[in-house]
Amino acid sequence: DHFKAINDGFGHEAGDAVLVQFADLVxxxxxxxxxxxxxxGExxxxxxxxxxLDALRDxxxxxRASVERAVRCGDRPVTISIGATPLAAGESASSWLSRADSAMYLAKGEGRNRVIVVDSDGQVPPRELR
Incomplete structure (x- = not known):
């Protein structure tokens, strides 16, 4: 979340260090x-x-929790917003990515530092919105 602010406020070297920490954690x-x-970008x-869907959510x-706990920029925690969705059989990559992107923007809109998982129809299970 707010990765541009990390680069702008702490420099691209700090942003690169955050990306390395994130990649190692993943x-x-x-x-x-x-x-x-x-x-x-981010x-x-x-x-x-x-x-x-349950495995995606877990x-x-x-x-998300591991990033919040372990990834730092200086002494500040880094957070991520995640949109997740299953790839349906025969679905194009662009359709799948578009649905995941929409879920990610929903997570950002719901306050960031959260996960939104949608089904292959793009529906958000009620328990996802808290």
């Missing part, structure tokens, strides 16, 4: 077959083959 928190990509994609919430 690598240590995921399985060997999972795939992690930087889409640009947006990333994490492919979790075989993960259903994994992404663990990742």
């Amino acid at each position: 690598r240590s928190s995921t399985r060997k077959g999972d795939r992690f990509f930087r889409l640009g 947006e990333f994609a994490l492919l979790l083959p075989g993960a259903d 994994i992404t919430e663990h990742l």
Whole structure:
């Protein structure tokens, strides 16, 4: 969250250090077959083959909490907003990414430092909004 503020306030070297901490945390928190990509800026994609909605919720919430606890810029905690959704059979990557992006912006709009998981129809289960 607010990654541009880290770069602007602390410099790009500090921003790079945050990205390295984040990548290391993701690598240590995921399985060997999972795939992690930087889409640009402060947006990333994490492919979790075989993960259903409950697994997506558990994994992404663990990742969010781990970042808040372990990733720092100086003495300040770093937080992330996560939008997650399953990839439907036969679905295009752009459709899937668009749905995940919408979920991420919903997480940001709900106050940041949170996870929103939507189903393959883009519906938010009621328990996701708190």
